[in-house]
Amino acid sequence: MTDTIDIAPPRKVGMVSLGCPKALVDSERILTSLRSEGYQLSPDYAGADVVIVNTCGFLDSAKAESLEAIGEAIAENGRVVVTGCMGAEAEAITDRFPQVLAVTGPQQYEQVVGAVKAAAPLPPQPFIDLVPRFEDDGAGLKLTPRHYSYLKISEGCNHRCAFCIIPSLRGDLASRRPDAILREAEKLVAAGTRELLVISQDTSAYGRDLRHAQFGTAGRPEIRAHVTDLARELGQLGAWVRLHYIYPYAHVDELIPLMADGLILPYLDIPFQHASPNVLRAMRRPANEAKVLERIRHWRGQVPDIAIRSTFIAGFPGETETDFQYLLDWLEEAQLDRVGCFAYEPVAGAAANELPGALPREVREERRDRFMAKAAEISAAKLQAKLGRTLEVIIDEADGAGGATGRSKADAPEIDGHVLLRDAPTAKPGDILKVLIEDADEFDLFGVPV
Numbered sequence: 087m088t089d090t091i092d093i094a095p096p097r098k099v100g101m102v103s104l105g106c107p108k109a110l111v112d113s114e115r116i117l118t119s120l121r122s123e124g125y126q127l128s129p130d131y132a133g134a135d136v137v138i139v140n141t142c143g144f145l146d147s148a149k150a151e152s153l154e155a156i157g158e159a160i161a162e163n164g165r166v167v168v169t170g171c172m173g174a175e176a177e178a179i180t181d182r183f184p185q186v187l188a189v190t191g192p193q194q195y196e197q198v199v200g201a202v203k204a205a206a207p208l209p210p211q212p213f214i215d216l217v218p219r220f221e222d223d224g225a226g227l228k229l230t231p232r233h234y235s236y237l238k239i240s241e242g243c244n245h246r247c248a249f250c251i252i253p254s255l256r257g258d259l260a261s262r263r264p265d266a267i268l269r270e271a272e273k274l275v276a277a278g279t280r281e282l283l284v285i286s287q288d289t290s291a292y293g294r295d296l297r298h299a300q301f302g303t304a305g306r307p308e309i310r311a312h313v314t315d316l317a318r319e320l321g322q323l324g325a326w327v328r329l330h331y332i333y334p335y336a337h338v339d340e341l342i343p344l345m346a347d348g349l350i351l352p353y354l355d356i357p358f359q360h361a362s363p364n365v366l367r368a369m370r371r372p373a374n375e376a377k378v379l380e381r382i383r384h385w386r387g388q389v390p391d392i393a394i395r396s397t398f399i400a401g402f403p404g405e406t407e408t409d410f411q412y413l414l415d416w417l418e419e420a421q422l423d424r425v426g427c428f429a430y431e432p433v434a435g436a437a438a439n440e441l442p443g444a445l446p447r448e449v450r451e452e453r454r455d456r457f458m459a460k461a462a463e464i465s466a467a468k469l470q471a472k473l474g475r476t477l478e479v480i481i482d483e484a485d486g487a488g489g490a491t492g493r494s495k496a497d498a499p500e501i502d503g504h505v506l507l508r509d510a511p512t513a514k515p516g517d518i519l520k521v522l523i524e525d526a527d528e529f530d531l532f533g534v535p536v
Contacts, residue, residue: 096126097206100134100163102155103229105142107285107330107500109170110229111238112193113140116169118227119199124208127227131162135206136187138198143172143255145431156183167201169194171255192256193241231482233516234281234499235274239267239316243287244294245333247359248370248438249399249430252287261293263301264309264316271320280516281326281480283498289313290333314340321349326480326518328498330355334378345389351495352392354385361416362409365402368441382420393496395424400457401450402430404443410453414460423468424502425461429454462528469503469526476536479505479521484513492519494531503529510535 103113128134141152188201242257293311302308429450479492490513525532
């Protein structure tokens, strides 16, 4: 008779990930570490031995959402580890939820893994622990679809914008070595990634803390730690490369020829925040809106299809109606392709809280709505101009019955518009198709594969 060996059931971890793509990358790293330790993932509260809530702490509304998510996890599961940006305010969390098992700040991956192991220790598995564990793709666990991946190139930020507390949460700029970034990108592309979304708090500043030094390893040529050099190398990997969070430093002009050559997508995500010189100075932002307009014209002269997206804040303390009208007029002239706008919201710890001229909520929200109405007009006109053109589209979803949803080179996932396809029965996620554009509304395009 053959003896049987009892193998204890695996421990399972659930994850609630809130906030920006940078936080999503943090969640992926935490879960990859836990998978390598032998934990499995649970898709629901009921099946999890412990739940991790990765919080956002940028705005008061984001903090409220984070606290709500923590409360839900405690109510549904009871064994909760909290991490992320709001983890920097541990007392605010433990005062409200004293039963949380642990609270860690952003980027504290090892502490999170340690807290999970303490809360749900793995039983000894002598026949399994001897086997090296690895991810099937060799690129770590992903929370995004297989065909696109976020590639974080640095942490932190050296700016001290009056409305922002990111440096106090995530510290000053800390760039990764370019050779390490390229190794990760190569693994992602080999595992099926068709689009690399390059992210950080300030992508343009990449490598400044490293003094733009050269780095290389055995078998790899040295590369300078600079966004232009990194973008050029990423463009050689055969995937779409999309740059996010680009501050308009002078050397951004060097990226435009890479777009013209097809190495990176003709897409710039630049957080302008405002245009009025008075408001920009109060925000502690560069007040050179006229030069920015000139540069945008220059970029479009080199790459006519370049898509520029940005975010703005309406109702900043001290913003007058004249300042706001200046912003609307600037937007009309800039003709930005993709735009988001937030009504100003005070953030605990931000310098802007001490500024005079705080505006009532209804004024802030009314200005945001006016701004977005103007942005929608511009977007609708720019999309109408694409009717009859054939564009490359990456497929995100397909229903199997001929309908599919994708994105053009001008559209980042989750934040921009879509291209909605008909008569595409063989389309599947990750495919890049040529699509004839037949119709458009304010934000989306409609077309058919050709």
